[in-house]
Amino acid sequence: MTDDDWPYETTFYGDDDAQDLYAPAIDQTPAPAPDPAQVRAALQETFGFSGFRGVQDQVVERVLNGHSTLAVMPTGAGKSLTYQLPAVLLEGTCVVVSPLIALMHDQLRSARANGIRAATLTSADADWRETLDAFRAGQLDLLYIAPERASQPAFRDLLASSRIALFAIDEAHCVSEWGHDFRPDYRLLRPLLDAFPHVPRLALTATADHHTRQDILAQLGIAEDGLIVAGFDRPNIRYAIRPRDSIARQLKGVIDENPGPGIIYAPTRARVEQLAETLAAQTGRRVLPYHAGLAPEVRARNQAAFVASEDMVMVATVAFGMGIDKPDVRFVAHAGIPKSIEGYYQETGRAGRDGDPSVAVMFWGADDFARARMRLAEVDEARQQSERQRLEALARLIETADCRRAVLLRHFGESPPARCGNCDTCLEPVDVIDATTLARKLLSAVYRTGQTYGLGHLEKVLMGVTDERVLQRGHDQLSVFGILREEEKPILKALARALQARGSLVPTEHGGLALGGDARDILKGEAAVMIVRPPKKERARRGRSADQTPNPVGDPLFDALRELRRDLARDQGVPPYVIFHDATLREMASARPATLAELGSITGVGTRKLDAYGEEFLHVLQQF
Ligand code: ADP
Numbered sequence: 001m002t003d004d005d006w007p008y009e010t011t012f013y014g015d016d017d018a019q020d021l022y023a024p025a026i027d028q029t030p031a032p033a034p035d036p037a038q039v040r041a042a043l044q045e046t047f048g049f050s051g052f053r054g055v056q057d058q059v060v061e062r063v064l065n066g067h068s069t070l071a072v073m074p075t076g077a078g079k080s081l082t083y084q085l086p087a088v089l090l091e092g093t094c095v096v097v098s099p100l101i102a103l104m105h106d107q108l109r110s111a112r113a114n115g116i117r118a119a120t121l122t123s124a125d126a127d128w129r130e131t132l133d134a135f136r137a138g139q140l141d142l143l144y145i146a147p148e149r150a151s152q153p154a155f156r157d158l159l160a161s162s163r164i165a166l167f168a169i170d171e172a173h174c175v176s177e178w179g180h181d182f183r184p185d186y187r188l189l190r191p192l193l194d195a196f197p198h199v200p201r202l203a204l205t206a207t208a209d210h211h212t213r214q215d216i217l218a219q220l221g222i223a224e225d226g227l228i229v230a231g232f233d234r235p236n237i238r239y240a241i242r243p244r245d246s247i248a249r250q251l252k253g254v255i256d257e258n259p260g261p262g263i264i265y266a267p268t269r270a271r272v273e274q275l276a277e278t279l280a281a282q283t284g285r286r287v288l289p290y291h292a293g294l295a296p297e298v299r300a301r302n303q304a305a306f307v308a309s310e311d312m313v314m315v316a317t318v319a320f321g322m323g324i325d326k327p328d329v330r331f332v333a334h335a336g337i338p339k340s341i342e343g344y345y346q347e348t349g350r351a352g353r354d355g356d357p358s359v360a361v362m363f364w365g366a367d368d369f370a371r372a373r374m375r376l377a378e379v380d381e382a383r384q385q386s387e388r389q390r391l392e393a394l395a396r397l398i399e400t401a402d403c404r405r406a407v408l409l410r411h412f413g414e415s416p417p418a419r420c421g422n423c424d425t426c427l428e429p430v431d432v433i434d435a436t437t438l439a440r441k442l443l444s445a446v447y448r449t450g451q452t453y454g455l456g457h458l459e460k461v462l463m464g465v466t467d468e469r470v471l472q473r474g475h476d477q478l479s480v481f482g483i484l485r486e487e488e489k490p491i492l493k494a495l496a497r498a499l500q501a502r503g504s505l506v507p508t509e510h511g512g513l514a515l516g517g518d519a520r521d522i523l524k525g526e527a528a529v530m531i532v533r534p535p536k537k538e539r540a541r542r543g544r545s546a547d548q549t550p551n552p553v554g555d556p557l558f559d560a561l562r563e564l565r566r567d568l569a570r571d572q573g574v575p576p577y578v579i580f581h582d583a584t585l586r587e588m589a590s591a592r593p594a595t596l597a598e599l600g601s602i603t604g605v606g607t608r609k610l611d612a613y614g615e616e617f618l619h620v621l622q623q624f
């Protein structure tokens, strides 16, 4: 069905449904909250979870007691449970507002796999009549809709015809102009919410700074004390940031070390295509491209292949990722710098939603910063300042010798421990060296040669190389000629990179380097330059893959369980993780349940899945 014949806005009810408009209003006053024992039982029965995680219980308790709430929880913290569980427990339907159809369908599949009565009402759904009937009959726990539908008067009338348990507003930062992804349609939700004053509202988001949170509360009419914030930390993600030398080889290394699914972000379409081709040839893995220049059907096909896969690599521009809920992405690599720390956090956050160990590796070069600064110049005055600050914050994260996680979390206003033990600088502590003297030599060479030459030429002048160009320009006569000391040579490149990241050196139009930022302070001896000592050579990073991929691939039992999962997924046309997550299969392989009851106590095995797949998994387990 296309948007054109979508009957919803115009003749929403159809003639034979007209009497519904005059149906008596439904009593929407909330019933008393279920007691804690009931809540735990439903958690186990429906989801197969033995307890809540993090702030989930606080959020669920508020919602069950009818209190509107804004939950800010990082990706993977389990936001969907905080409305799906109340949806199961409370009488009536939980209406979920979600910005993307793909996201809704993903949620729908997972909810239904757990036996939750769920439906989506979007322009892509042919079964809308059944959905409306089920809703009116009070037979839906969850109804997913897009914000533009939610704001229609006819839809408000529809909702009034049955009992509403809860409004859940997913990706709630879309309501705020402060947020990074403002969607005007979200502003239209308020009248709908206000039409049901007794129905609690639960707004959910993974990324919202202080401003955005306050704005969401105000826009959606949620009291200040309804704000619940979980930490931003993603402890299962291991962060690493390295200088880029030969990117294809570096990426191949990441792929080889991480057998699970992964995403590689590249800055341009051309780069995406090229890397996808090279890596497919060199790694033996399935590698596909994704960018906005591909035909929609190709994009959809590649995305579907990725979602369904247990080992595919997607090379993509940042166009890829939003709306993809794949829980078992094992690595995210950046082939160039992201736009900001916020972007970095969001993109790396697509790794390891299932809580299993995952890696985020960024490869950066000085030219990334050169390009970013060039783009800055094109931005209008008003935004330049804040964009420049974003870039500087990113440069600090990249140049730091401190814990990456600590820098990241402090950026989001948290006070993390000084060391996390799970990032590159914690695992392989780096030296910080005072490179102020060398920086003054380099900057001075830039200045004295007229701020037009690139690093290659500057290096020659500093090292005292007398090639034709040096002689021709008389650069052998300069005071900076040949002043580089032997031990300074190996760090010159790293220093130049650091100065470019910091903005003390900026690119000229013709590929040369000019003074910028605090260069004059450095030259005058008023600012110091500390840099991270460059690694001798990209050390071989072996011996770590074992704990990065906890799946006992190669263990015949685990492999057999995965095979069964693959078969079931294929039969049902869903991605394997909808059947069971890796962690569930791992627990099965190590606990080796022998009965249905024992199998039912494995995390992630709820009643519905036990009924649907229990016998078959037991059968496999019995053979080992
Ligand atoms: P988010 O939407 O916040 O990114 P999800 O709702 O997708 O997170 O949940 C992330 C993962 O955590 C899912 O695999 C989900 O099954 C799992 N999960 C959620 N709550 C729990 C819990 N209480 N115990 C165990 N696993 C959970």
Ligand code: ZN
Pocket: 402, 403, 404, 405, 406, 419, 420, 421, 422, 423, 424, 425, 426
């Ligand atoms: Zn750390």
